[in-house]
Amino acid sequence: MLLDFEQPIAALEGKLLEMQKLADESDVDVSEAVVALQAKIKALKKETYANLTRWQRVQLSRHPDRPQMLDYIGGMVDKFVELHGDRTVGDDKAMVGGLGELDGHSVMFIGQQKGHNTKERQFRNFGMANPEGYRKALRLMKLAEKFNVPIVTLIDTMGAFPGLEAEERGQGEAIARNLKEMFMLKVPVICIIIGEGASGGALGIAIGDRVLMLENTWYSVISPESCSSILWRTWDYKEQAAEALKLTAIDMHKAGLVDGIVKEPLGGAHTAPEQMIEILKSTLLKTMKELSAIPAEDRISQRIDKFSAMGVVVE
CATH class of the missing domain: 4.10.860 (DNA Excision Repair, Uvrb; Chain A)
Known part of the structure; x- marks a missing residue:
């Protein structure tokens, strides 16, 4: 394509x-x-x-050949064991999680999987998790904390599933609880946006000691198309909306909302998936080493301070 x-x-x-x-x-x-x-x-x-314009980077983040959660797991993780279910409702297929080894280190991996073809996308609900997906993610985070295993979240979603049944089962409460609990996790938490990072669906697994973005990804409260449809009643102004939202990795880093940018191969991650997987693996190993040297209480304090300092308050 x-x-x-x-x-x-x-x-x-x-x-x-x-x-x-x-x-x-x-x-x-x-x-x-x-x-x-x-x-x-x-x-x-x-x-x-x-x-590239901001809209062009949005297009790259959605490229069908771009590596997804399970591609990264398959390419850089050994002995991966997927864990299922939230122990309340069921197993959300859009949210994937499990234990694996990264260069000999045990790590809990959690993230959204969109799917590469129509059948996979339907099975994965296009990467849009229901409340049980966020509750499964929290269960796995608590399990990782119990066994002192670092957590890595790989974020790629158009948002949490907006269906009526998701709201009935407490979508907002599930995401809000994740935000609260992730602040207090005693183990290192690394969050990486590997594709789309839309709204609370992304934020629900994005509270970490280090929040990183791949070069051609976006992170925003709303997608350019949805923003355009609200403001102009049409998707025709999505490019203008993308410029106004300032949603690229460069914008987010400049605003202090993410901690760093992971460079992609020239042409985007989809042009050299194996190279991209190796780049991400080396980034994770380096970051894990940095965070493991910081005492747990200090990590928690730094995590809280970092997010508390975001934004502008006018009294």
Whole structure:
């Protein structure tokens, strides 16, 4: 799948393939032309991805080939055992959690899984968790705390499921309880937005000692389309809404709402999933080492102070 702004790059890559095919099928020496075209493609990629609009980054965060929660688990975690159920209602398929080893260290992984095709997306409810999903997440966090295991949450959701049945079962209460309890967890908590970070659905598992965003992700109280539909009664102004919301990783870091940005391979995570998984793994190991050196009580105090300092208060 090609996005609009990727078309010029794809056109040059098509010419490169034709040139290489010509070289294979004939005795014509095109090595200099190939090198020159490769340099031109690299320069165009750097220029394109360094100057993306906020809406274009939203588009990249939704790319169907972008690695998701279970892709990261499969690529960097050993001995992963998925744990199911909230012990009250059922097992929410949009919220995945379990224990695994990261370079020999036991870690509790929790996050949303959207699915890569129609059947998977339906099974996973498009990554939109019900209250039992957030209650399952909290159960697993408490289990991790009991056994002194660090927690990593991988966030990728359009929001918590907005259905009537979710509200009837206490969607707001479930997310609010997670916020309260996550502040007081005694183990290190690392939260990483790997795709979309929309509203309370993302925030419900995003209270951590370190909150990081991948380079081409977004984090906001509302999506650009929904913002546009509220303000202009149409989705046609989604690009203007994205600019106004200032929802990219750069915006969030500048505002002090996240602690850091994880660089993606040139062209986005979907262009080199294996490389992206290795980058995230090394980032997690480094961050876990930093946090493990801080006493639990100090970590909790720093966590509370960090979130308490966010925003502007006018009296």
